[in-house]
Amino acid sequence: MDGREELTAQQTALYDRQIRVWGVDAQKKLSKAHILVSGLNGTAVEFCKNIVLAGVGSLTLMDDHKVTEDAIQANFLIPPYEVKDNGSSLADLCCDSLTEFNPMVHVSVEKGDLAQCNEEFFDKFDAVVVSSCSLENKKAIDEKCRRRPKRIAFYSIGCRDSCGEIFVDLQDYTYKKKKPESKANATAATTAQSESNADSLQENSQVVCHLQYPSLKEAVSLPWRELPRKMTRLYYAMRVIEKFESSEGRSLGDTSISDLPAVLKMRKEICEAQSFNEMHVPTGLLERLLAAGNKEYPPVCAILGGILGQVLGCNLFIKITAPNHNNIKNNSRELKIWSVGTDLP
Known part of the structure; x- marks a missing residue:
């Protein structure tokens, strides 16, 4: 049976290019997926737009905050006139806009x-x-996801000014990748394989790989001296400011x-406890992040x-390539982080 038969004619036409x-199988999985997004800042709504246009099965939004001028600057899903509005929450307004993007x-x-939600x-x-x-709270949410019987992927995303990062916890993750093979052997195998056995050849040319992800709690507790020497300075600066906000x-x-x-004092205390050089947490970068606030x-x-x-699409629905992250290996586990910034000092 053709896999497309499980997609409606309207879905097949709308999502034809992707x-x-x-492939059809990945699109079918995506159309059955249920995603929850909590905290609708600029980064989160960009993600929401992408998966809604891609045809995710359902998207649930959580954010009871009211609209502010600052929110409108980064959240393109909020119509400008809503800043003087009726008391609707960010989630309500974003829901209306996203539904218009893709009514399916x-x-x-x-x-x-x-x-505060229970684990069930x-x-x-x-x-x-x-986000936001x-x-x-991120640690608590991640731990609740990890304690459930089925695997629930956890993603944290955030942006301060022109800097941002993503954290991923896929728990126990399995994916496929191509077997390393010499060019001569690959040519010989392809020539010998008939068209009727092409799928078998593709299956035989792949190996199943396994990754075990740490929780967010484990990841941020990893000693800084054990991180790669080329680790972005943004990672350390974010942790210092998080610690300051918490304290x-x-x-x-x-x-x-x-x-x-106060933040420089916090940096000094953290670096001393970590036996880490303060020069890897530039003052200029801290100034910039502090001044940005939540903008x-x-x-x-x-x-x-x-x-x-x-990444979410590749991780959950395609599973044919390795996650493309900054890999930080520790005790057979891998910490997955993206850090994005412009003109870092």
């Missing part, structure tokens, strides 16, 4: 705080994407340049949202 790229995708809104709530989702929340009881992005002396740079939001949309 079906040609990643079921987009819904869930009220409340994701960190997560069972209806294949992947959870969080504290590190402690001061601040919400995410509630910072200003006036916090610099985002739309072009970087688009980059991060595009990366996450592509």
